[in-house]
Amino acid sequence: MRDWHPISTAPPERNLQLSVHENDEVHTLVFPCRRTESGWVNATTGKPVFVDPTHWREWLEFEP
Template identity: 55%
Template sequence: MNEARLTGLKASAAVLPGRLAPGWQSIAGAPYDLDLELAVIDAEGPHALVFPCRRGVPGWVNAETADPVDVHPTHWREWRD
């Protein structure tokens, strides 16, 4: 994962070392048209994005800007401000 993509990831405070914190659900069941917090898992472990995303027919978008988000999330949970 390149450095530019890492700037959009939360610090590991949102997750437990080596695994996701409680409340995360499999990405397969992610709802459409709801602000979601997405998690990705890479070689360094799980990370959560720092902005809300929405699942759309063509893929994931930033819920604040409607820009496409080029990620392959593994888990989701409802976005909380």
């Protein structure tokens, strides 16, 4: 299992998988995100992602 890291250590401008806590549950986003100067964005669309993530790990690309 890949290791999760504290969100405070998230590198900028890299595709990452984010973990968020919502309603006392942990959720993992199913699309890659990037940390930019203006906040988190969907790495595929470039649109802002309005979440408050707690952890991150490397996004792994899967090929069919």
